[in-house]
Structure formats: C-alpha cells, structure tokens
Amino acid sequence: MVIEKEYKFYAAHRNEQLEDKCSNLHGHRYGLKCLFEVERNGSYTTLFGDFDAKIEPLLKNNYDHGMLIHTADPLYQTLLDHCERTGEKLRLKVFDAPTTVENLAFMLFSEITEMGFRLVGIEVRETDTSVLQYSREDWVADCRDRSRTQCKPTVAKGT
Numbered sequence: 001m002v003i004e005k006e007y008k009f010y011a012a013h014r015n016e017q018l019e020d021k022c023s024n025l026h027g028h029r030y031g032l033k034c035l036f037e038v039e040r041n042g043s044y045t046t047l048f049g050d051f052d053a054k055i056e057p058l059l060k061n062n063y064d065h066g067m068l069i070h071t072a073d074p075l076y077q078t079l080l081d082h083c084e085r086t087g088e089k090l091r092l093k094v095f096d097a098p099t100t101v102e103n104l105a106f107m108l109f110s111e112i113t114e115m116g117f118r119l120v121g122i123e124v125r126e127t128d129t130s131v132l133q134y135s136r137e138d139w140v141a142d143c144r145d146r147s148r149t150q151c152k153p154t155v156a157k158g159t
C-alpha cells in the first residue's frame with residue numbers, strides 16, 4: 001500500500017550558475033508530496049500523524065522561511081560574514097551543489113529515508129507550472145553516482 005502526504009515550505013534561493021532570471025535571489029512556495037510504502041498492521045498501516053510528527057519539524061526547522069544556498073555561491077560567504085558581523089542567525093540550508101529542484105529532491109528524499117520511512121517517490125513543486133517527479137530509482141542512481149548531485153544531506157539534531 002502507498003500513503004500520499006503533502007507538505008509545503010517557503011524558501012529563498014537562486015541558481016547562481018544560470019544566466020537568466022533564476023540567478024536572481026527569489027523565493028518559492030515549495031510543495032512536497034511524499035509517497036510512502038506502508039504495511040498493514042490490523043486495521044491500520046502507519047498513522048498519518050506519525051509522518052507529520054517527523055517531517056513537519058524537518059521542514060519547519062531546516063527549510064521554512066530559510067534560504068537554500070550552495071557553498072560555491074559567492075553569496076554564501078557574504079551571508080556568513082553578515083552573520084558573524086551582526087550576530088544574526090539566518091536559516092541557511094546549505095547545499096554542496098546548486099540549489100536546483102533536482103538537488104533539493106535528492107536532499108529531501110535522503111533526509112526522509114534517514115528518518116526510517118520507505119519512500120516510493122516524491123514530487124517537488126517549485127512553481128505553479130514546474131514540478132519534479134523523483135522516484136526511488138532516481139534516488140538510488142543519485143546515491144550510486146554522487147557526482148550527479150554532490151549533495152550531502154544534513155539534518156539538524158532534534159528534527
């Protein structure tokens with residue numbers, strides 16, 4: 001059986017390597033749809049709330065109203081300097097690769113899998129018109145060939 005759950009978060013980012021509007025700092029209401037493979041245990045499988053209890057804090061504490069940023073983006077160092085100078089704590093979700101929706105999907109799939117859930121796939125919506133379907137096969141291929149993503153998934157303690 002498969003349970004589908006939907007989540008959302010708001011975040012800023014840019015694709016600094018693209019020579020178009022996407023290299024401007026901008027924001028999205030990201031949509032995340034998760035397809036979980038579940039097993040029946042009597043009348044239930046996994047309770048809907050069991051997914052929410054782990055995934056909502058992951059998104060709230062690491063992504064929501066934050067900024068997805070590539071370590072090689074010159075803006076990253078500027079933001080670190082700003083934090084050091086002012087003492088401000090910005091929510092930066094750090095990527096070792098460009099913050100494309102493909103790399104975001106790899107990051108989210110890895111983090112949710114690390115929580116013990118078995119995903120069949122996820123869907124990541126970046127804009128009203130652009131959505132990425134990311135399957136378990138895509139994730140296995142990305143894990144096998146890390147040069148495809150260069151992302152190291154990181155989850156803060158307690159999320």
Ligand SMILES: Nc1nc2c(c(=O)[nH]1)N=C([C@H](O)[C@H](O)COP(=O)(O)OP(=O)(O)OP(=O)(O)O)CN2
Nearest residue numbers: 014015021022026099100101102126127128129130
């Ligand atoms: N394969 C990818 N292509 C693009 C990505 C990406 O992550 N992977 N990202 C972007 C930009 O981040 C951009 O914000 C989204 O692009 P786009 O869909 O073109 O944005 P619009 O909302 O303006 O789309 P319209 O259909 O023109 O309204 C670009 N490409």
